[in-house]
Amino acid sequence: MGTLELTNITKKFGEQVILDNLNLQVHDGEFVSLLGPSGSGKSTIFHLIGGIYQADNGTIKLDNEIINGQRGTISYMPQTASLFPWRTVLENVVLGAELHGKPDKQKAFHMLEKAGLKEYANAYPRELSGGMQQRVAFVRSLLSPQPFICLDEPFSALDEFTRLEMQKWLLSIWEEERPSVLFVTHNIEEAILLSDRVLVLGEKPANVIKEVTIDFKRPRDEELTLTAEFLTIKREIYQTLRGVIDD
Template sequence: MSTALLEIVDVSKTFRNSNEAVPVLDRLKLTINQGEIVSIIGPSGCGKSTLLKIVAGLDVDIEGRVLLEGEQVKKPSQEKGFIFQEHRLFPWLTVERNIAADLSLRNPETRKKVDQLIKLVKLEGFEKAYPKQLSGGMSQRVAIARALLRNPKVLLLDEPFGALDAFTRSHMQEALLDIWRENRTTMLFVTHDIDEAVFLSHRVIVLDPRPGRIKTIVPIDLPFPRKRTGSAFQDLRTLILRALDHEEPDKETYTI
């Protein structure tokens, strides 16, 4: 039986300035189970990245609640790893020191875990390299390893592969699934790429335009590894595209 890990309960968010109030999210309700990869997709401005920041505890000026293992999220913590579109590595630190961040590599436990993560993200031989010596995909691998070092309960990924070329992006998607198979880390993944969402996810959440509301939840009942050219894959891609194009969803296929 699946265990609920993350609960988003009637979350609404409004940005305010001196002239107006701009609603961004409206009464979002979503449960994510332990070990799931859930992608969020929707038009620009529908609140995808804002939702990730709320789940991370970076924005608590909201209506509603976010619960992680039943405890309300009120601030950032090591339980929630965050991967941005840009890797945000420290340019003056090597790969291994970027992964360790504020932890000392002289600590045997830290040293062991960093070495394990370098192997997991397939960066053996680049431990002493600096960010300027890495490709974009390799830099994102370092960022993912850094987030995993502290054993987060949920990994939040905000368009992490959006700046990569198509070949590297595909390679990184495979790498992320390798990490998931190894650790079964729960992931909440924001993307604009329908193929990426279908390739990676157990479920795809389609949001309406601003204010963001859940329009449709599409279960991706395909075994891993998935073939992008397969008919079932393409059918799911088409269903999500129809939802994004504001066509009426097929009630037999979509789960609301």
């Protein structure tokens, strides 16, 4: 299970209100993307879910259990791969599971094979390209025992071609495992292509000002981005974001 629910979340830093009565839900096995202008509070939401920050008001529940201020309840993948350079690829991907008990190295090898990295299992991060390092980080997230994954702009540092390849790869792996995912991105096309729902945040103090359900059948590929239906949704989200920035 991996159902996440944020109810009436308020967070201040000093006198500045970052989030005000934020309500957000991700259902079990659902892929949800968060879009919003820079500084709207997307990273703050992740830090609250991960227990790094404590909400001033409201509750955060994972599978109906309150997790306010608790660390270790979710798996988190940051913008950079954040691999330990002294650990091999295999040792890096089993780290999360290692911290919570005995890691399953056979499953880890299987996941690395699906990621096209089996031959790099005993290599070190410095021997991998940026895209390969991101694959390692995502496999590590999948192998962690937590039922929920937060992905914080994991492809933002990659070039456009590598980013597209990573999106396709992420979709193929996610569709097999179907973990619950909350994904932060600034890229509208990426959000639509990957997600079941897209949530648009307004300016601070942030709340969800628009929710868009993405009904395209899975599996999906990049050809979808050229269809009239896709472009209609992209335009709708773009105009919402544009209105936020203009205001």
